Amino acid sequence: MNEKYLHFIWKSKRLLSAELTTTTGESVRIKNFGDYNFDSGPDFFNGSILLGGLLLHGNIEMHVNSSDWMKHGHQFDLAYSNVILHVVYNHDMEIVVNGSVLPTLELKYLIDWKHFNESKQKLEFRSRIPCDQQLKDVPTKIISDQLKLNTHDRLQRKANEIEHLSKNLRWSIHELLFRFLLKNFGGKLNGFPFLELANQIPVYRFLRSSMQVREAILLGLAGFLDxxxxxxxEQELKSNWTFQKHRLQLSNVDSSSFKFKGARPASFPALRLVQFATFSNHFDWSCDFWSLEPAEIVKVFMDALTKEPTSYWENHYHLGRPKQKPSSGKLAKEASLTIVINAVAPFLFWYGQKQGDIVLLNKAIELLELLPQEKNKVLERWKSLVSYPSNARFGQAVLELNNQWCAPKKCLKCLIGKELLNLSQS
Known part of the structure; x- marks a missing residue:
């Protein structure tokens, strides 16, 4: 079973029975199944149910197992405080929200299994590559030339983002680097909330602080110490934050803006903020890293990115949430490489353009060539279709081609698309 299918039958109201009861035996009638949410937060907004004669309005969340609520960290996310019904395939634990057991509807015995088996293939990952069946007919040079263009496109797009940041506020080069790196620690899911938080940090005063104070400032600004x-x-962190908040005249952002859904525990925002505090404590912010050779740049950043945070984080992913098994709290090597790929290389490229220095522009490319490509489904799919070097330069190019060209079907601008159109016309 998977959540995609649960979402589908809920949206289409395809349940085997209209007589529904919660896991505690209460009668429940669905008055409004809600509006499907394509972003983070509960799966269905604005639902309404009649529960034991009481009409409730709010959001509806769906999981394969009830315990996924805890695994996904919803107990720490205020966005889930207005959930009125938990719809699950398998009920394996009670969930408590706002001091009360969350009404839960189990679908295990309400599913049309014939329909599930027929629909299974339709719900699987589909390629967004319009020409995937014809790629074998395209000369290797055409594909290589297109990917070289995409390498530049991706670096330029990210350099434009840095340029936008540099114009909005009068930061020094190292302050700008600090804020752009912190944004990238948030990843796709929490990048913008992390940037909002970064914009409030007095960078140089932060960098003169002790390790615990850095953690307190970041976690306090995120609203995780309230x-x-x-x-x-935890009490020491809160005490530090209370003092620093008044000393530096800081105010925390809304903690509900940080997203837990879709994040693995090792990527929970609190842990990522602490990992940034650790990185900031070991990185030499006075260093003009762009003057180093690409291999040295990688080493400088990887050494600082992979340091161990304070021992508390060996046993916690989030404040007050113990890990099931103690393990390292440091940023994993793969995640560290992702930050170098997505933040350091674009920063080099942007600074090269800013200085009009072709050496720095080439360093950005060379740095990517030194690193392995990221691991994700898009790159796995492309690797099964075409042959290209397995380094970050080409990995970034393929992601740009897939997301910015193939998905919106810009085939007429693509060298591969033009080649295939010429073949089909000849």
């Missing part, structure tokens, strides 16, 4: 805590380290 609770009562039992653990001594």
């Amino acid at each position: 609770h009562d805590f039992d653990h001594q380290y």
Whole structure:
């Protein structure tokens, strides 16, 4: 079973029975199945149910197992505080929200299994590559030339983002680097909330602080310290934040803007903020890293990115949330490489353009050639269709081609598309 199918039958109201009861035996009638949410947050907004004669309005969340609520960290996310019904395939634990057991509807015995088996193939990952069946007919040079164009496109697009940041505020080059790196620690899911947080940090005063104070400032600004805590380290963080908040005249952002849904525990925002605090403590911010050779640049950043945070984070992904098994709290090597690929290389490229220095522009390309490509389904799909070098330069090019050209079907601008159109006309 998968959530995609659960979403589908809920949207289409395809349940085997209209007589529904919650896992605690209460009668529940669905008055409004809600509006499907394509972004983060509960799966269906603005639903309404009649529960034991009481009409409730709010959001509806769906999972394969009830325990996925905890695994996905919804208990820490205010965006889920207005969920009125938890719809699951398998009920394996009670979920408590706002001090009350969350009404849960189990679908295990309400599913049309014949329909599920027939629909399974339709719900699987589909290629967004219009020419995937014809790629074998395209000369290698055409594909290579197109990917070289896409390498530049991707670096330019990210350089434009840095340029926009540099014009909005009068930051020094190292302050700009600080904020752009912090944004990238948030990844796709939390990049913009992390940037909002970064914009409020007095960078140089932050960098003169102790490690624990750095953690307190980041977690406090994110709104993660506005609770009562039992653990001594958590209490120390909160005490530090209370002092720094008044000393530096800071105010926290809305913690509900940070997204947990879709993030693995190792990527939860609190842990990523602490990992940035650790990185910031070990990186030499006075260093003009762009003057180094590409291999040295990689080493400087990887050394700082892979340092261990304070021992508390060996046992926690989020404040007050113990890990099931203690493990390292440091940023994984793959995640560290992703930050170098998506932040450091574009920053080099932007600075090269800013200075009119072709050496720096080439360094950005050379740096990507030194690193392995990222691991994701898009690159796996392309690797099965065409042959290209397995380094980050071509990996970034393929992602740009797939997301910015293939998905919106810009085939007439693509060298590969033009080649195939010429073949089909000849």
